[in-house]
Amino acid sequence: MRNEPLIIAATSDFAGKVRGKAFPADEFDRRLKRGVGWTPTNVQITCFDAIAESPFGALGDLVLIPDPGTLIKVDFEDEHPAEQFVFGDILKTDGEPWKCCTRSILKAALKRLEDVAGLHMLGAFEHEFQFLDQEGSASGAYTAAGFRAARDFGETLFSVAANAGLNPDTFMKEYGTSQYEVTIGPSMGLTVADHAAILRELVLITAERLGRRASFTPLRDPAGVGNGVHIHMSFQDREGKPVTYDADGPHQLGEPAAKFVAGVLKYLDRILAITAPSVVSYTRLTPHRWSAAFNNLGFRDREAAVRICPVSEISDIAAADQFNIEFRAGDAAASPYLALAAIIHAGVQGIEEDLPCPEATHEDLSLLSPEDLDARGLQRLPQSLEEALDRFSADTTVAKWFPDGFAEVYTLHKKGELAFLKDKTEAEICKAYEIAY
Secondary structure, eight states: OOOOOEEEEEEEOTTSOEEEEEEEGGGHHHHHHHOEEEOGGGGGBOTTSOBOOOSSTTOOOEEEEEOGGGOEEEOOSSSSOOEEEEEEEEEETTSOBOTTOHHHHHHHHHHHHHHHHOOEEEEEEEEEEEESSOOSGGGOTTOHHHHHTTHHHHHHHHHHHHHTTOOEEEEEEOSSTTEEEEEEOOEETHHHHHHHHHHHHHHHHHHHHTTOOEEOOSBSOTTSOBOOEEEEEEEEOTTSOBOSBOTTSGGGBOHHHHHHHHHHHHSHHHHHHHHSOSTTHHHHSSTTSSSOOBSOEEESOTTSSEEEOOOOTTSSSOHHHHOOEEEOSOOTTSOHHHHHHHHHHHHHHHHHTTOOOOOEEOSOGGGSOHHHHHHTTOOBOOSSHHHHHHHHHHOHHHHHHSOTTHHHHHHHHHHHHHHHHTTOOHHHHHHHHHHHO
């Protein structure tokens, strides 16, 4: 019997999970206008597939409208049908964006960046993940042997990613047990998050097709290293001129980029509940784990929350085109759309407030007292999801960046996630996230 090809209309939700509804592929053009039906309470499905308290109950109807520019078809040329999915926007039935649509929220943040500062963002997500089926000494950190242990996966992933238009860049065996890193080339605006969401799905799909299991969990083992998501960003003006770099600026940052960074660091403790939104995120975000534990700017410092990336003097690419900043206080428990939106809003707030460029740190901040940190405008980031949520939900400035009611719904979602984990041991919590992501 012939199978009917289906396409999944998808969204990246509050849990950073890709959920959706499939329709016949030959209806694609019609679905661009009518979409597929969606339910408001779906947004309260946590990463553990439990439904958090919902203000919507069983009421309401929405429409998920595909964006044809995100249509992906991956044919592995095996006995299984091709994978087809497309990301889209969740709208109310009158066509207005729904307040909890992560993709629409990012669109609004990008519009604010352009309206306030006349800037467009160029960027890319850098992902770390772990195989759950690969153990042992053959997978040594950064080694050629470690690469060979996943060569088939890496080469297959790069093939499907290239066919999907993602411009794959590098693949390597990372430091952690069975841990790998994959990077892709930069893109503009909304596509930065589209490509991040697509890449995560392609990693999971490719692993499945090769009989493997992969996980983007922020922390698989409390005694091990975590999996981060690093977001590289630079800015162009309306004419496409790069403006992140200024050879004479503080730390070589151009004026708008310096203010943007200052805003991100000022509000970082209040957006962390969005960029690092799992319980285990906060075990990873501790000193000496090569993650972020303070709201600091660093130059070539991989424990800084925001890092100024180096410029290669021997590259064939001009310094202004190379120069970028890297946000390091995030992981794949976050929707790439929400994470990027929160970062952009914080940065634009810094531009609006005309904040001065922070000084870059050059020492181990964990050795400083709270008083010394405070004197330098630095602080230890929240050390639990509960603390991060409290800071997020209590800040009226941050709430105004998002649609009315978003903060309340998001907080309820995360409290539902916390309730699911109540009374579980640390090992059980890590295992739950390993399975979820």
